[in-house]
């Protein structure tokens with residue numbers, strides 16, 4: 001489904017601020033894989049998602065999506081195939097537009113006509129059905145401006161928007177980290193439901209090691225631009241948070257440092 005082959009990304013090459021963010025990352029993701037990505041600060045997790053989304057061009061290596069070499073495709077062309085949710089609930093939605101307008105834009109992402117032809121009854125029906133699945137009552141508020149929603153409601157809507165056109169790959173970049181714990185749990189639960197319902201191939205960056213082990217079917221650990229651990233199957237099932245920390249130390253030679261890391265719930 002998604003193949004990263006020996007991907008390198010260097011910021012400000014040759015300058016005093018040169019930063020090697022990815023040092024030969026190879027990752028083959030199978031259809032339906034839900035991969036959680038963990039790693040200490042500056043490990044390259046967000047850069048990896050940005051390279052998949054086309055925000056940054058790679059300096060070497062290849063990005064293959066669904067057997068197509070998309071390495072040189074610009075971000076706006078990839079957008080039709082990729083859903084993405086960021087940490088900031090304000091980032092994925094347009095506050096001054098209504099819920100249905102936001103959803104319509106998301107549904108038509110990467111298509112030329114955007115909102116010009118108005119929202120059809122069939123689309124409205126689809127939005128209501130999908131919103132009802134969130135269980136937040138938003139299906140009765142299609143014409144509410146998104147700016148009036150709470151952070152959690154807004155992030156739930158963003159997840160729906162990122163998935164409504166059934167992307168080939170879903171990228172979640174710490175998308176519950178800015179929410180209070182209860183809201184984060186709700187958004188995470190409905191994210192998992194949407195992923196399962198549409199069998200979405202997903203890459204999810206998280207700083208929560210317990211969540212990384214309990215979500216999806218595979219966990220990748222990064223350190224200084226490299227993948228240093230790739231866990232799946234029975235080996236992953238028996239891994240605890242304490243094991244992860246130990247594995248990190250063994251593989252990297254460093255203690256795991258992350259300013260917001262959550263160690264509970266192992």
Ligand SMILES: Nc1ncnc2c1ncn2[C@@H]1O[C@H](COP(=O)(O)OP(=O)(O)OP(=O)(O)O)[C@@H](O)[C@H]1O
Pocket residue numbers: 011012019020021039040041042043044045046047048
């Ligand atoms: N646009 C950029 N320009 C210059 N350097 C960058 C840029 N984006 C990332 N970097 C650098 O690349 C390295 C990897 O950053 P990245 O954001 O991918 O790490 P991360 O694992 O997501 O970290 P964190 O968990 O702290 O968000 C870091 O050293 C970072 O400072």
